[in-house]
Amino acid sequence: NKTKLIRMPQGFIGEYCIPSTVKNVGDDAFHNCRKLTGVTIPNGITSIEHRSFSGCTELTNINIPGSVETVENLAFYYCINLKCVTLSEGVQEIIASAFSSCKNLTTIMIPDSLTSIGSYAFTGCDSLTDVFYNGTEGNWQKINITEAGNAQILNARIHFGCSGFYVTTVTEPTCVLPGYTSYKCECGYSYDGNYLN
Helix, strand or coil: CCCEECCCCCCCCEEEECCCCCCEECCCCCCCCCCEEEEECCECECEECCCCCCCCCCCCEEEECCCCCEECCCCCCCCCCCCEEEECECECEECCCCCCCCCCCCEEEECCCCCEECCCCCCCCCCCCEEEECCCHHHHHHCEECCCCCHHHHCCEEEECCCCCEEEEEECCCCCCCEEEEEEECCCCEEEEEEEC
């Protein structure tokens, strides 16, 4: 019935838009798709399961819609070029080791709906410096963050009251320069991603 994405061919190259009929991204669905450069996860997806995107080494940013209540364990393990993660309002849990070994992850957007971060969720994310949280400092203190393996997020700069809404600007590729998309948040943070040769 096309509601579960079971497996993506490991040789897939480029960006992929998950069909709107899909509700569940299964275990290992994109595991080791090393040439996957971008993925659109539609609102309506309800679960991203164990190791769904682990080893997708060319992903640079990911936007998880609010229909996904839980990011399962090892879901984005070893996505070594992942720089920015946006969790939309509605996401409630980040399970153990979900983003472990994402060594170039610098920024994560966290919604007020998040209630817990499991052990080692961000272990090995040594570049993580900024967390943009759309709630208050008081609400941030209520999030159950397991201390084991989460020093990176516990020691990051927390920016409160940031909605994480981005204005995007596309720069088209030329014969000599790659194209890219620039993302700028209302709070002033910006980054580039989705590079096109």
